[in-house]
Amino acid sequence: MSMDAVFKALADESRRQFLDRLHKKNGQTLGELCEGIAMSRQAVTKHLTILEEANLVATQKRGREKLHFINPVPINDIAERWIGKFEQNHLATLSALKQKLESEEK
Amino acid sequence: MSMDAVFKALADESRRQFLDRLHKKNGQTLGELCEGIAMSRQAVTKHLTILEEANLVATQKRGREKLHFINPVPINDIAERWIGKFEQNHLATLSALKQKLESEEK
DNA sequence: TTGACATGCAACCAAGTGGTTGCATATTAC
DNA sequence: GTAATATGCAACCACTTGGTTGCATGTCAA
Numbered sequence A, B: 001m002s003m004d005a006v007f008k009a010l011a012d013e014s015r016r017q018f019l020d021r022l023h024k025k026n027g028q029t030l031g032e033l034c035e036g037i038a039m040s041r042q043a044v045t046k047h048l049t050i051l052e053e054a055n056l057v058a059t060q061k062r063g064r065e066k067l068h069f070i071n072p073v074p075i076n077d078i079a080e081r082w083i084g085k086f087e088q089n090h091l092a093t094l095s096a097l098k099q100k101l102e103s104e105e106k
Numbered sequence C: 001t002t003g004a005c006a007t008g009c010a011a012c013c014a015a016g017t018g019g020t021t022g023c024a025t026a027t028t029a030c
Numbered sequence D: 001g002t003a004a005t006a007t008g009c010a011a012c013c014a015c016t017t018g019g020t021t022g023c024a025t026g027t028c029a030a
Helices: A003-010 A013-024 A028-036 A039-055 A073-087 A090-106 B003-010 B015-025 B030-034 B039-054 B073-087 B090-105
Strands: A058-062 A065-070 B057-062 B066-069
Touching: A003 A039, A003 A073, A003 B003, A003 B057, A013 A028, A013 A065, A013 B073, A028 A039, A028 A065, A028 B003, A039 A058, A058 B090, A065 A073, A065 B057, A073 A090, A073 B057, A090 B015, B003 B015, B003 B039, B015 B039, B030 B066, B039 B057
Parallel strands: none
Antiparallel strands: A058 A065, B057 B066
């Protein structure tokens, strides 16, 4: 629930990478998330726990495996609270411009 | 430049509050930013330095005073990289809906 | 010029963070 | 049942972080 937990969770590069990986392929097991990472399994577990406590990742047990799912809501909350505040409608303008450019490309 | 510095800078509640205060009133001096805060001046300086190194705050000297200005660009960068990615057009939809509602209120 | 004011610099310290290792537990496969 | 597999728990450790204090420097005002 706490916004602070979300910011702190996002403050670590490894954790942001785990979110990236879950974004590419959702519902991965701990084992899968450990692959190709220069870090012990326990270290990965700790990172995932922090993401879970920040509500950025939800988990579900399937037999002896633990599946990890990304939850975009807290990131959306940050957007509401921060991006909107500091950018006002600048971002919306930018997004509109981008769409315009993309439509013209076709 | 580094995105990591921005995330780390935003990970601290005190620093987010300083950004809030600068958002309300831009160009404040160190002294002003120390007012009403249960923290030594040097602690505040450290926080502001971190914000400055993350490029979230720009400073300018005026005589013996140091003025602090907020810079929304890095926050925008985060939005580009993260919000867009994880929310896709959900946020845009939301924003459109909001505008619609606001226009209907009038 | 001299004191007051605004900020800078550096050493220090407790607590938090990111990582490790060793061992325990639970589930699946043979 | 037993061995392999997947994960959990806990103690430990080095480094970072957020804070302090003391003193130095630069600038304005009388």
